[in-house]
Amino acid sequence: MDFVVSQILTGLSLSSILLLVALGLAVIYGVTGVINLAHGEFVMLGAYCAWMLQTQFGWGLLASLVPIFILIAILGWLIEVLVIRHLYDRPLDTILATWGLGVMIQQIVRLTAGGELRYVQMPPSLSRSVNILGATDSAYRLFVLGVALALFALTWFIYSYTSFGLKLRAITQNRSIASCFGINSARAYRLTFAYGAGIAGLAGALISPLKSVSPEMGTTYVVDAFMVVVLGGVQSLLGTLVSSGLLGEISGLLAYYSNDTIAKALVLLAIVIIIRFRPQGLFAQRVRA
Amino acid sequence: MNNNRRTFLKAGAAAGAFTLVGFPHIWSKNSSLAYxxxxxxxxxxxxxxxxxxxxxxxxxxxxxxxxxxxxxxxxxxxxxxxxxxxxxxxxxxxxxxxxxxxxxxxxxxxxxxxxxxxxxxxxxxxxxxxxxxxxxxxxxxxxxxxxxxxxxxxxxPNQQQDDFVPWLVEKFGKRWYLIGSNYIYPKEENNYVKKLLAGLGAEVIAEEYVPLGHSEFSSVINKFRSEKPNVIFSTVVGDSVVALHRQYRAAGLDPATMPMASLTTSENEVAAMGGDAAAGHFTSAPYFMxxxxxxxxxxxxxxxxxxxxxxxxxxxxxxxxxxxxxxxxxxxxxxxxxxxxxxxxxxxxxxxxxxxxxxxxxxxxxxxxxxxPKVGQAQSDGQFKILKQSADWVEPNPYSAYPDQKCTEEGLKQI
Known part of the structure; x- marks a missing residue:
C-alpha cells in the first residue's frame, strides 16, 4: 500500500513541476499563438530572482514568490511591447526573436550573476518530510504540488468565468472579428504574455530549492514544457493539466522499474507515436484559423 | 649475404652516431632553440x-x-x-x-x-x-x-577506492546502491567498485545511470527508500549532483544511516549545493582544502x-x-x-x-x-572533515579493473 502511495506521490511531484513550467507556455501559445522559446529563460530568471532576494536581502522563498511573479510579469510585458508585438503575424520570426532573446538573457545573467551553480534555501517550515497513508514525502514537494494546482485553478477561473477570459476566448476564436466587436486585442495579448511570463518566473522560484540554479537551466525546462503542451493540445488548458499528470506518472513509474534514462526515451517515443496519430494533441479545441 | 647486411647496418649505425657526436649543432640547435x-x-x-x-x-x-x-x-x-x-x-x-x-x-x-x-x-x-x-x-x-x-x-580508481570502500563497508554495511551519470567515467569507476565489493562479500543491490544533466531524482530517491541500501555510491557529476543532494535532503533521508559516497564531490560542488545539503556525506580524494x-x-x-x-x-x-x-x-x-x-x-x-x-x-x-588518498566527510560550513588518511602514498594503476592488462614503459601489455 505505502509503495503504491509513494509511487503516486512521486509521479504527482514530477507532474506538478511539469505543470508549473508548461502552464505559462500554454497560456501564451494558446491565446497569442507565439511560440516563446525564451520561456525557459523566464523560468531561469525566476530562480535567479529567488536566489538574489535570498542572498542579497535575506528574504525567505515564500515571501519572495509574489514579488518574483510581479517582476517577471513586468519583464514579459516589456518584451511584448518592445519585440513580440511587432511580430504577431510572422510566426517564424517570433521563434527566431524569442530564441535570440533567450540567448541574450542567458548571457546577461552569466555576466552579471556569474556562471557558478547556485542554490536556494528551502523554507524551514517545509524542509521536513510528512507521512501520507504510510508513505513519506517531502513537505516541500507537496507544497509545490498545491501551488501548481492553485495556479491552474486560478488560470482556469480567469479564462472561463471572468469578462477578461471571455474576451480572450473570443480573440482565440478569431482575432479580427473580436476586434471588430470592440475588444482591445493588443492589450489582451500584452496582459496574457505578462501573465504567462510571471507564471514561468514563479515556476523557476518554486523549483529552485530542489534543483541547481545556473544560467543554462532554462533549456531543459523549455523542452519539457513544449512536450506537455504539444501532447495536451495547444489550445486546451485542461489538456495541459492532463498531459502533465500523465507524463509525470508514467515517467515516474518507468523510472522506478527501469531507470531515468530508459524512462525519458520511452516517454519521448510514446509522444512521437501519439502525435503521429493525433497531431492536434489529446484535447483539441475546435478553433477557426 | 646476411653477414654483409649486418656489417652494413653496423657501419650505418656507427656513421649515424658519429654524425650525432661530430656535428651536434645541426641537430640540437634547430630543435631545442625553438623551445x-x-x-x-x-x-x-x-x-x-x-x-x-x-x-x-x-x-x-x-x-x-x-x-x-x-x-x-x-x-x-x-x-x-x-x-x-x-x-x-x-x-x-x-x-x-x-x-x-x-x-x-x-x-x-x-x-x-x-x-x-x-x-x-x-x-x-x-x-x-x-x-x-x-x-x-x-x-x-x-x-x-x-x-x-x-x-x-x-x-x-584504485587510488580513490582501495581505502575508501572497505572502510565504508565496515562502518555502514554491505548493501550498496550504485548511481551514476550515464557516460564512461561512472561506468569504469563502478567496474572497479564492483570488483572490490565482491572481494569484501558485499552486495550491489542496484546499478543505475541517469542522463547527463538530469535534475529530477524523485524516482531514484523512492528506490533508496524502498531498497534501504547501507551506502549509496554516487558517481553523478555536474549540476545533477546538486539536484541529487538537495532532493535527498528534502526527502528527509539521513546520511547517518544511508550516506552517499562520492569520488567527485569536492569543495567546489559543496559550495554549489550548500553545506546543509552536503553535510554528512563522504568523499575520497587525495586533497581537501x-x-x-x-x-x-x-x-x-x-x-x-x-x-x-x-x-x-x-x-x-x-x-x-x-x-x-x-x-x-x-x-x-x-x-x-x-x-x-x-x-x-x-x-x-x-x-x-x-x-x-x-x-x-x-x-x-x-x-x-x-x-x-584521504576520506573526508562534508560539513555544513562547506568544508570537509578528514576522517582517514592512507598510511602511505598509493601507487597508480590505471588498469586496476582489468587484471590482464598493465601499463608499462613500453606501452600497454597483455598479461
Missing amino acids: AQGGEIKVGVLFSLTGTTAIIEESLNKATIMAIEEINAAGGVNGMKIVPVIEDPASDPATFAEKARKLVLSDKCVSVFGSYTSASRKAVLPVFEKQENLFWYPTLYEGRECSKNVIYTGAV VYDSPENKKFVEAYKARWGSDKVTHFVSESSYFQVYLFSQAVAKLAASDIGPLAIRDAVKGEQYKAPQGLVKVEPSNLHCWLR
Missing part, C-alpha cells in the same frame, strides 16, 4: 573559460597561472621564465583539439597543461601523440589509458590572496598547481639545449614534489602519480 628561446620557455594553458564546464576549469586555470607566477617570481627555471600561452577551448572537445594543435604547432609550446573532462582529453590526445608533444592532465579520471605523451596527476600541512597552508593563502578570499581550492586545482612544479623540476634537470617535450617526459619520471596533499611522485612506468 627555450631568449631565456623563455613557452607552455600552453588549455582550460575552458567559457561554456558549460568553465566554472570548474576557471579554477584550474587560476591554479596553473599561480604556480607559473610563483616559479617565475622565485627566479624561473635555471634563470629562464615560464611563459604561459592561454587559450580558451570553450568547453567544446573539437575546439580543444584545434587549440591544442595551435599551441603545439604554431606557438611551439614545450608542454600543455589542461582540460578537465575525459571527452576533452580524448580529443586532444591524438594531437600530442602525433606531434610527440607533452600534455599534463590534472583531473581524477577513469583510468584505462596508457599514453606516453600525457602526465596524469589526478587520481585513478582543510588538510593540515605547511605546503597546503601556503597554497590556500596564496590562492586566496591572488584570486579572492571567497575562493575555494579543491583536489583538481591542487593537482593543476603541483603539476607545474613537477614540470619545472624536470626542466631544471635539463641543459637548455636539451629542452624538449620528450626530454621533459623522461626527466619527470620518478620525480618527487612536496605538494599540498603531501609528497607525490611520478610513476616511471605509466606516467601517473603516486598520491595520498
